Each structure stands twice: as structure tokens, then as C-alpha cells.
Amino acid sequence: xxxxxxxxGMRPTGKLQLGNLLGALxxxxxxxxxxxxxxxxxxxxxxxTAYDDPSGLKENVYExxxxxxxxxxxxxxxxxxxxxxxLEHAELHLLFSMFTPLSWLERCPTYKDQIEQLREKNLAxxxxxxxxxxxxxxxxxxRADAVPVGEDQAPHIEMTREVARRFNFLYNKQVFPExxxxxxxxxxxxxxxGRKMSKSYGNxxxxxxxxxxxxxxxxxxxxxxxxxxxxxxxxxxxxTVFAFHGVFSAGGKDTVAEVxxxxxxxxxxxxxxxxxxxxEYLDPIYRRRLQLAANRDYVREILRKGAKRAKExxxxxxxxxxxxxxxxx
Numbered sequence: 001x002x003x004x005x006x007x008x009g010m011r012p013t014g015k016l017q018l019g020n021l022l023g024a025l026x027x028x029x030x031x032x033x034x035x036x037x038x039x040x041x042x043x044x045x046x047x048x049t050a051y052d053d054p055s056g057l058k059e060n061v062y063e064x065x066x067x068x069x070x071x072x073x074x075x076x077x078x079x080x081x082x083x084x085x086x087l088e089h090a091e092l093h094l095l096f097s098m099f100t101p102l103s104w105l106e107r108c109p110t111y112k113d114q115i116e117q118l119r120e121k122n123l124a125x126x127x128x129x130x131x132x133x134x135x136x137x138x139x140x141x142x143r144a145d146a147v148p149v150g151e152d153q154a155p156h157i158e159m160t161r162e163v164a165r166r167f168n169f170l171y172n173k174q175v176f177p178e179x180x181x182x183x184x185x186x187x188x189x190x191x192x193x194g195r196k197m198s199k200s201y202g203n204x205x206x207x208x209x210x211x212x213x214x215x216x217x218x219x220x221x222x223x224x225x226x227x228x229x230x231x232x233x234x235x236x237x238x239x240t241v242f243a244f245h246g247v248f249s250a251g252g253k254d255t256v257a258e259v260x261x262x263x264x265x266x267x268x269x270x271x272x273x274x275x276x277x278x279x280e281y282l283d284p285i286y287r288r289r290l291q292l293a294a295n296r297d298y299v300r301e302i303l304r305k306g307a308k309r310a311k312e313x314x315x316x317x318x319x320x321x322x323x324x325x326x327x328x329x
Contacts, residue, residue, distance in 0.1 A: 006031055006182075007144040009040035009083065012060035016067040017204040019197045021285075022187040022247065027148055029072040031182075037078040038142050038310060041065060041303075044083050044090070044134065048127045049118060065299050067207050070289040079313075081306030083138065088314035093130075093137040095321060096163055099170060100133055104162065108132050109155055136160040140176045141314045148182040157181045171324040175317075187247050194222040194240045207282065208289050214282065215275040218244075223267045230266035241267070241274055249277045 008028065010016075016025070031037060041061050047054060061082060073080065083089055105111065106129070115123050139147055139160050147157050157179060164176035190196065191203025198204065205217050221240045227233075236242035236257045245256045256273070259265040292299065322328045 003036045004034075004145040005038070005142055006035040006146050006148060007038045007040065007139045007142050007179075008148050009042040009045075009138060010064060011046040012041050012043055012057060012064045013046065014056070014060045014199070015063045015206045015208050017197060017199070017206050019189055019204075020067075021071060021207050022189065023150060023184055024148070025068065025071040025073075027182075027184045028068075031148060032074060032077050035146070038144070038313075039068065039073065039078055039080050040138060040310075041080075041082045042135075042138065045131055048125070048131045049114070049121060049123065051125070051127065052121075061303075062296060062299055065303065066289055066292045069292055069299070069302075070207065070285045075302045075306070079306050079309045080302055081310040082303050085303070085307035086141075086310045086314050088141050088311065088318050089134070089137050091318060092141045092314075092321065093134045095325060096133055096137055096167070097130065099166060100163060104159055105129050105132060108159065110152060132156045132159055133163070136163045139179055140164055141317050142310070143175075143177055143317060144179045145177055146180040146182050148184055150184050154181050154183065173320075173324045175320050175324060189247065190240050190243055192217050192221045192240065205278075207285055209282070210286065211279045211283070214279050218271050218275045218278065221271060221274075223270075224260075227267065230268075231263045233263045234260040234267075236260045241270055244274050244278065245270075248281050249274065 008024070010020070010024065028037070028039065041064060043057060043061060046057060046060070050057070065080065068080065069075065110132075111129065114128075135156050136159060139157075140163070147160070149157060158181075161178040164178050167176055168174050191198065191201055192205065193201065193203045195201055195203060205214060209217070218241070221244075223241055224234045224236070224239045226235065226238075236245075239260070242256065242260065246253050249256065256265070256270065260270065319328075
């Protein structure tokens with residue numbers, strides 16, 4: 001048997017934040033040594049919610065790929081490409097739409113959740129309703145064996161499995177595997193204000209922040225609201241700074257908790273320790289990013305080569321699909 005295949009992707013919405021690094025990219029970097037990986041910039045998916053203003057899309061593609069490379073994705077090991085450069089995704093999505101029941105799309109939990117969260121947008125569109133089916137096409141056009149996703153996306157992979165089963169049953173041919181779900185090992189981080197980390201809240205730390213900006217944002221983090229004086233005993237369980245220590249100061253996490261509870265360290269000193277740890281963690285990513293940001297031609301070439309390799313693989317799948325669906329003469 002050949003090397004197993006993985007497909008994963010992200011919407012290009014701009015520079016990535018620490019949550020993206022810990023929730024997805026770190027896992028991708030590990031998986032690239034075990035699987036044949038296709039990593040897609042899913043720009044069509046971005047249009048399902050931002051169709052009315054695509055002005056920043058092109059720039060966001062560059063920024064995101066630069067972040068991927070900075071985090072350690074190897075363009076020689078992986079196929080890194082832009083979704084819209086491989087038209088087979090759209091063709092397979094169209095063919096899947098011929099036999100996929102509407103009820104499968106309407107029952108997706110993320111459908112109602114996002115409509116609720118994005119009430120200011122008109123999402124009564126087929127593109128938004130059908131994006132899980134486009135996602136299924138993204139995955140199955142490469143006959144992926146597995147897909148690394150967050151827990152919220154797991155229902156979409158189950159629908160992808162159902163689409164594969166239905167296709168194989170209808171046309172009596174085992175064209176598609178049923179991809180497994182690889183749940184990302186997510187380390188949840190709050191935003192610097194203690195709420196969920198979100199660009200809409202303005203409380204994120206981006207992967208690409210310069211060291212001085214990282215330190216500034218750490219200095220703004222919300223600490224234990226019940227701690228008034230420096231020597232008061234603190235409660236690390238309600239402190240945003242300690243949540244970050246738990247991820248970036250692994251060796252000193254327990255020590256930080258102990259001295260905080262005994263009132264032996266002030267919040268300013270605690271933030272200084274976190275700043276040092278976080279800047280050290282991000283330093284290699286930041287340095288690689290400075291080099292890549294100055295060489296857009298290199299990034300463009302990676303996407304061009306990636307699209308060529310992806311298209312070759314997708315074309316082989318579509319030959320089989322067209323044949324079993326009676327579309328080949």
C-alpha cells in the first residue's frame with residue numbers, strides 16, 4: 001500500500017492567530033512526516049460568507065500561506081495550493097449536488113450556528129447551505145484517507161463519509177474511500193481580555209506579531225479580578241495569563257500556580273515571565289516570516305506548483321467519476 005493521504009484546509013481571512021497555530025498548524029506540521037498531505041487555501045469557502053466584499057481575499061491568501069510556511073510546513077513534502085486553481089473541486093461538487101438530499105445539508109449543526117452568529121449577513125444562499133458538500137468534494141477529489149479537523153467540523157466529515165457511501169452504492173463502484181476523522185489536539189487559549197480569542201473582539205495575538213507587540217499585548221492581559229495588591233493570594237484558575245503559562249511555560253506551569261496562590265509573585269512579574277516564554281516560542285516563526293514576506297514570488301511559485309500537483313491527482317479521480325456517471329464518451 002502507498003502512503004495514506006490527508007486533506008485539510010483553511011479559509012483565507014488574513015494573518016493567523018495563536019489559536020490557529022495551536023489548534024491546527026502544529027498538528028499539520030507533525031502529520032506531514034506521516035502522510036501524503038494536501039493543504040488547501042479554500043478561497044471559495046471564504047466567499048460563502050464574504051461574497052459581498054472580496055477585496056482583501058488575494059492579500060489574505062498570501063498572508064495565510066506565509067504563516068503556514070513560517071510554522072514549518074514544507075512545500076517539498078506537501079501539496080500546498082489554492083482551491084480555486086483546481087476546478088475539479090467545483091465539478092465534483094456539482095456532481096455530488098445531483099444526488100445529495102437537502103436534509104443532509106440542513107441538519108449540519110454549524111449551519112444554524114453560523115447563521116445565528118452572523119446575523120448581520122444575508123446567508124440565505126445556496127453557497128452557504130452547500131458549503132459542507134463543497135468540503136466533501138475538496139476531500140474526496142483526492143480520495144483522502146483522513147482529515148484533521150476541530151471537533152466542530154467532525155459532523156462535516158461524517159457527511160463526507162455518507163456522500164462517499166452514497167456515490168459508491170449508486171454507481172456500484174468503489175471510487176471513494178470513507179475518510180477517517182483525526183481530531184486536532186486543541187490547546188484552547190482565551191483572548192487577552194479573557195473572552196474567546198476572536199478577531200471581531202480585537203483580542204488576538206497573531207503568529208506574526210513582532211516581539212515588542214507580543215509584550216505589549218501580554219501586559220494588557222486580564223488577571224485575577226479578586227487580587228488587589230501585589231502580595232494578595234491569587235487564583236490562577238481565573239487568570240488569562242496563567243492560561244497562557246499552561247501552554248507556553250510547560251516546565252514552570254506548576255511553579256507559577258504555587259507562587260501565585262501564595263502571593264509570592266506579582267502580576268507584573270508574572271506577565272514578564274510569560275512575555276519571555278512567548279517571545280522565545282514565536283521567535284523562529286517570526287524570523288522565517290520576515291524572510292518569506294519579502295519574497296512573494298517564492299510564495300506564488302509554491303502555489304503554482306502545488307496547484308499543478310493537486311490538479312494531476314484530482315484529474316485522475318474525475319476520470320473515474322465521469323466514467324461511472326456516464327459522462328465519458
